[in-house]
Amino acid sequence: MAELTGHCFCGAVVWRAAGPMLWTALCHCEDCRRAASSDYVSWFGVRRQSVVWQGPRSFYRSSEKVTRSFCKTCGTPTSFETEVFPHETLLYANTLNDPEIYEPTAHIFWSERLPWVRVNDDLPKHPKGLQHAAQSGKRLLD
Numbered sequence: 001m002a003e004l005t006g007h008c009f010c011g012a013v014v015w016r017a018a019g020p021m022l023w024t025a026l027c028h029c030e031d032c033r034r035a036a037s038s039d040y041v042s043w044f045g046v047r048r049q050s051v052v053w054q055g056p057r058s059f060y061r062s063s064e065k066v067t068r069s070f071c072k073t074c075g076t077p078t079s080f081e082t083e084v085f086p087h088e089t090l091l092y093a094n095t096l097n098d099p100e101i102y103e104p105t106a107h108i109f110w111s112e113r114l115p116w117v118r119v120n121d122d123l124p125k126h127p128k129g130l131q132h133a134a135q136s137g138k139r140l141l142d
């Protein structure tokens with residue numbers, strides 16, 4: 001499997017992980033939007049065990065079971081991990097060295113999307129998703 005690699009904006013934080021991506025999804029939840037200061041977040045999952053980090057990261061406990069990390073130098077969001085799925089790390093497609101390889105398969109938390117975000121794709125649009133799954137232990141895309 002091709003290795004996945006990425007870095008933050010300033011380059012101080014570098015990561016690599018075993019491919020392929022376990023799943024991909026665009027998350028519209030308010031937590032993700034605020035944490036990334038973005039219209040929505042392009043996530044993918046990898047096996048946590050396979051992720052190798054280099055560089056200075058800060059960690060923020062964004063909800064009871066969720067920890068998000070950021071580059072300590074430039075502030076780029078770098079990961080999401082929940083105790084509910086201890087074997088997975090969620091990474092941001094926009095930190096990939098090669099973001100063109102990313103293929104989203106669904107929208108999640110569609111119920112929280114911003115009214116001015118216009119999406120014209122044919123992907124499934126799940127009303128909930130990530131946070132709901134992270135709290136309840138249900139499958140992410142259910």
Ligand SMILES: [Zn+2]
Pocket residue numbers: 008009010011012013071072073074075076
């Ligand atoms: Zn950085």
Ligand SMILES: [Zn+2]
Pocket residue numbers: 027028029030031032033109130131
């Ligand atoms: Zn989210």
